Amino acid sequence: MNFNDAMEAVVRGFEIVGVSLLALGSFAALAQAGLAAVRGERARGFELARQGVGRSILLGLEILIIADIVQTITIDPTFESAVTLGIIVLVRTFLSFSIEIELYGTLPWRRGREQESS
Numbered sequence: 420m421n422f423n424d425a426m427e428a429v430v431r432g433f434e435i436v437g438v439s440l441l442a443l444g445s446f447a448a449l450a451q452a453g454l455a456a457v458r459g460e461r462a463r464g465f466e467l468a469r470q471g472v473g474r475s476i477l478l479g480l481e482i483l484i485i486a487d488i489v490q491t492i493t494i495d496p497t498f499e500s501a502v503t504l505g506i507i508v509l510v511r512t513f514l515s516f517s518i519e520i521e522l523y524g525t526l527p528w529r530r531g532r533e534q535e536s537s
Contacts, residue, residue: 422493423493423494426489426490426493426494427494429489429493430486430489430490430494433482433483433485433486433489434483434486436482437479437480437481437482437483437485437486438479438483440475440478440479440482441475441476441479443475444471444472444474444475444478444479445471445472445475445476447471447475448467448468448470448471448472448474448475449468449471449472451464451467451468451471452464452465452467452468452471455467469521469522470522473518473521473522474522476514476518477515477518477519480511480514480515481515483511484507484508484511487504487507487508488504488508491503491504
């Protein structure tokens with residue numbers, strides 16, 4: 420096994436972990452929400468589903484960004500792949516930022532200050 424093969428295996432590993440976190444985390448959040456709904460807590464179930472799926476997406480996206488970075492740096496270190504990586508990171512960062520605002524109702528850098536004042 421040469422270096423490129425090893426790095427491709429590392430990238431695939433990160434991709435598998437990222438997609439697994441997306442799928443399993445979302446499934447767990449939906450199952451938890453379903454249990455809350457069965458107990459008659461429909462509003463709480465909706466909130467659990469929304470927050471759990473959002474957190475799963477955030478974590479999965481972070482892991483998938485790692486896979487993209489490793490791939491660009493080790494397997495395909497060209498200008499075109501670096502530009503593609505930059506665009507992917509920008510889009511995923513925007514998605515992460517938007518999901519965090521949706522989950523917590525505030526800008527990420529304000530969350531700490533709001534918790535301190537509570």
